[in-house]
Amino acid sequence: MLPETLRFENDILYILDQRRLPGTVEYIPCTSAEETARAIDSLAVRGAPAIGIAAACGVALASRSGRSAAEAACERLARTRPTAVNLFWALDRMKRKLALLPDKDLYPALLEEARSIHREDRENNRLLGEAGAALLPPSCTVLTHCNAGALATGGHGTALGVIRSAREAGKTVKVYATETRPVLQGARLTVWELLEDGFDVTLICDSMAAALLKRGKIEAVITGADRVAANGDAANKIGTLSLAVLAAHFKVPFYIAAPLSTIDRTLSSGDSIPIEERDTMEMRLLPGGGTLPERYTLWNPAFDVTDASLIAAIITEKGVARPPYGESLKALFHEKGELP
Ligand code: MRU
Numbered sequence: 381m382l383p384e385t386l387r388f389e390n391d392i393l394y395i396l397d398q399r400r401l402p403g404t405v406e407y408i409p410c411t412s413a414e415e416t417a418r419a420i421d422s423l424a425v426r427g428a429p430a431i432g433i434a435a436a437c438g439v440a441l442a443s444r445s446g447r448s449a450a451e452a453a454c455e456r457l458a459r460t461r462p463t464a465v466n467l468f469w470a471l472d473r474m475k476r477k478l479a480l481l482p483d484k485d486l487y488p489a490l491l492e493e494a495r496s497i498h499r500e501d502r503e504n505n506r507l508l509g510e511a512g513a514a515l516l517p518p519s520c521t522v523l524t525h526c527n528a529g530a531l532a533t534g535g536h537g538t539a540l541g542v543i544r545s546a547r548e549a550g551k552t553v554k555v556y557a558t559e560t561r562p563v564l565q566g567a568r569l570t571v572w573e574l575l576e577d578g579f580d581v582t583l584i585c586d587s588m589a590a591a592l593l594k595r596g597k598i599e600a601v602i603t604g605a606d607r608v609a610a611n612g613d614a615a616n617k618i619g620t621l622s623l624a625v626l627a628a629h630f631k632v633p634f635y636i637a638a639p640l641s642t643i644d645r646t647l648s649s650g651d652s653i654p655i656e657e658r659d660t661m662e663m664r665l666l667p668g669g670g671t672l673p674e675r676y677t678l679w680n681p682a683f684d685v686t687d688a689s690l691i692a693a694i695i696t697e698k699g700v701a702r703p704p705y706g707e708s709l710k711a712l713f714h715e716k717g718e719l720p
Contacts, residue, residue, distance in 0.1 A: 382576050385430050385531050386437065386498065388491070391444075393437040397424045398531060398565075402572035413438040413453030420460040420467075423563060427532020428606045428642055429501045431461060432470030436494035439474040443486040450478055450486060462654040463615055463683045465607040465644045470497055501534030504639040504697035509536055509545030512602070512637050512695040516546045520599035521554040523592065526617035527569035528604025528637065538604040538637040540573065542695060547579075555581040556592060560617060562662040562680065586619050593630040601627045605638040612688030612705025613650025614638075618681055624690040633692035640696050640716060643709055650685035658682050 383405050387394040393416060394407040408424055410416045416438030419425050425434045435457040442453030454471050461467060477493045478486065516522070522543060529540035536544060546553045555574055560566035567583055574581040584592060592598060601623050605614040614620075614636045627634035647653060660678035664671045672678070694701040694708075698715045701708035713719040 382530055382573060385533070385535075386425065386433055388437055388495070391441075393434065393441060395419045395425045395434060396531070398426060398569060399424055401531075401568050410438070411441060413442040413449075413456055416441065417456050417460050420457070426565070427527060427529075428464035428466040428604070429505075429533040429538070429639065430531070431464050432466035432641065433494065433498045433501060433534055435460070435467050436470045436474050436497045437491075439471065439478075440487060440490040440494045443478070443490045447478065447483055447486060450474075450490065461656055463606045463656045466641050469641045473497065498534045501639065501641070502536060504641075505533055505536035505538060505541040506545070507697035508538060508637055508639060508695050509541035510549070511697070511700050512542030512635065513546035513549045513551065515600070515633075515635065515693065515695070515700065516542070516551055516553065517599055518550075519552040521556065521597055523556045523558070523589065523598045523601045523623065524570060525558045525566060525601075525603045525620055525623055526560045527565040527573065529570060529573045531569050531573055532604065537573075538639065538695075539602040540570065542602055542635075542637050543574075543579070544577070553579070555579055556598065557581055557583055558586045558589060558619065558623075559583060560619065561586055565617065586622075589623055590626050593626050593632060596630075598630075598632050600633050600635060602635045602637055605636045605642050606683055607647075607653050608636065608638055608643045608694065608709075609647040609650045609653060610643075610645045610706060610709065611649050612691055612694060612701070612703065612709065613653070613685050614688070614691060614694070615650060615653045615655065615683045615685045618684050621684040621686045621690075624686040628690050634686075634690055635693050635695055636686075636691055637695040640698060640712060640718075643696075643713075645709075645713065650687070653683075653685055655684070656682040
């Protein structure tokens with residue numbers, strides 16, 4: 381059984397420490413926004429929707445010290461990870477709620493808002509999972525990257541939610557997961573998460589994807605996203621772009637599975653998505669122990685942007701968007717009641 385990614389109990393946010401998986405299941409107890417921000421910074425909690433939920437809980441925790449503490453918490457939490465738009469989406473929602481509340485009793489209302497964000501994300505993933513499952517053949521093998529599963533979300537997952545829902549619909553799905561260098565979210569998290577759920581999953585190094593696709597045994601590539609621009613360009617874990625290019629070459633559909641909270645309608649294209657660059661120590665550490673020499677210059681972008689032209693469909697809780705995404709995504713927001 382999978383442990384919960386985030387749990388709120390007795391005024392404490394318990395964050396499953398994903399840096400220690402799969403070896404150790406351990407929770408970090410957070411009682412402040414600062415502790416929550418550090419857990420996000422350090423990847424103890426990661427994955428765009430889970431980051432947003434954790435941040436919302438961090439704001440609620442801060443609100444016990446009053447309005448200005450809650451406002452300061454929003455600013456601190458916004459400085460953690462720049463690419464995942466769900467973080468800013470959740471913080472905006474908390475700010476809007478805060479603005480409507482009287483000074484006393486901020487905490488219960490903000491905690492309820494954070495809980496709603498969590499609950500809605502889980503429900504949305506079930507809906508998008510069902511929509512995505514319909515795209516898969518009755519028996520298939522899919523390739524995924526990074527971890528866009530229950531661990532990265534409020535539950536069920538986005539890319540892995542599609543795979544879970546396909547199985548629930550009676551389909552047989554085999555999975556290949558990439559390692560996802562440098563911090564191995566695929567190897568440590570996706571394979572573990574899927575094995576815990578009894579899936580047939582095989583791990584490959586990132587560099588093996590072309591050879592795998594060339595064998596013609598993959599029916600679909602499915603990943604999550606950290607931010608999708610209005611035109612459908614999608615930022616996701618570094619290496620996603622390579623998979624999308626390969627999928628196009630080998631004529632395999634490449635799907636993005638993401639809730640509408642991951643779509644940033646304020647950006648017209650992926651060119652303006654901020655790309656996080658992380659500490660090069662993540663790359664310098666060698667898997668077998670030891671480090672690369674200091675004189676090695678390293679570049680460690682955490683995300684890349686896949687052109688909309690390489691994406692066969694964007695799977696959301698309001699249905700499947702197809703190109704041209706400017707129109708189809710707008711229609712889904714309309715359906716959700718967020719556009720006139
Ligand atoms: O750096 P991470 O582990 O937070 O990156 C996560 C991803 O890239 C996921 O694919 C994305 O956030 C979607 S999670 C449903």
